[in-house]
Amino acid sequence: MMLIDMPLAEMKTYLGSSPLPKDFDRYWAESLAELDATPPELELTPAKFQSPNAECFDLWFTGTGGARVYAKLLRPAKASGKHPAVVQFHGYSANSGDWSDKLNFVSAGFTVAALDVRGQGGLSQDMTPIKGTTLRGHIIRGVDDPDPKKLLFRNIYLDTVRLTRLVMAMDDVDETRVGAMGGSQGGGLTLACAGLVPELNRACAVFPFLSDYRRVWNMDLAKAAYEELQYYFRQFDPTHAREEEFFERLGYIDVQNLAPRIRCQILMVTGLMDTVCPPSTQFAAYNKITSRKEHVFYPDFGHEWLPGNGDLIFQYMLEMLQ
Secondary structure (H helix, E strand, O other): OOOOOOOHHHHOOOOOOOOOOOOHHHHHHHHHHHHHOOOOOOEEEEOOOOEOOEEEEEEEEEOHHHOEEEEEEEEEOOOOOOEEEEEEEOOOOOOOOOOHHHHHHHHOOOEEEEEOOOOOOOOOOOOOOOOOOOOOOOOOOOOOOOOHHHOHHHHHHHHHHHHHHHHHOOOOEEEEEEEEEEEOHHHHHHHHHHHHOOOOOEEEEEOOOOOOHHHHHHOOOOOHHHHHHHHHHHHHOOOOOOHHHHHHHHHHHOHHHHHHHOOOEEEEEEEOOOOOOOHHHHHHHHOOOOOOEEEEEEOOOOOOOOOOHHHHHHHHHHHHHO
């Protein structure tokens, strides 16, 4: 296998190169407290799309900063008793997807909630007022604001928490059998959600984004989904005078720093030829997880469709039916 990253043996012990802010735990404790103090203002209305085996709803809630956040909610028609649920997170710039691609889980007896990330391809609002650039992406949105709580991904991570908790609180959902899943940005959000909602039963993160930003930079892979890192330095810090400050600020929203907080079981899937989210950045998060975990490799695949991966995840979540 051709190497595009460090050797696999080294990646299996790699713990990341991006910094951990000294007040990281306090930052997230205060952020969760802010979320708790924000009334959710849940709104659930029947969707235009319906299916014989599913009840489909447009779900809206209020997140931090007063943003109204949207998700698709589907639950089994004529379900009796409490059942498991999965919360789904999408890739960077996309949206929650079609209703019909969630019916496999509904048919198996799951409630499904799929988030539209703020300000991306769906319906959720981006209401974060910040000082600094808003042109080149969501990782750097708020990085120059005096208040690190203005980082957009901080608020997006809190949206995953709110949606997951709302699902757990539903009368027909067994709160002990809720899983989270997603790929790329969705994989990063899955890890963030698992780190901030320790009650999750399980999570599956496929080639997670949003991990070990400095490693991405040092590999000269600040392109594609990470191109905003290069944009920031070229436009706002061309001599890298504030490089340490920049990466420390991003440390608040680096999922490898949230990984040690994960308590649920984890399935991670990595393509070892991934040049969008380099494998070592994914290992940086995986290696810090101390709960029950499994890592599946696709040696010849990159950031792309992975044969059999959808079936693998489906079977992994089906274990909650037992």
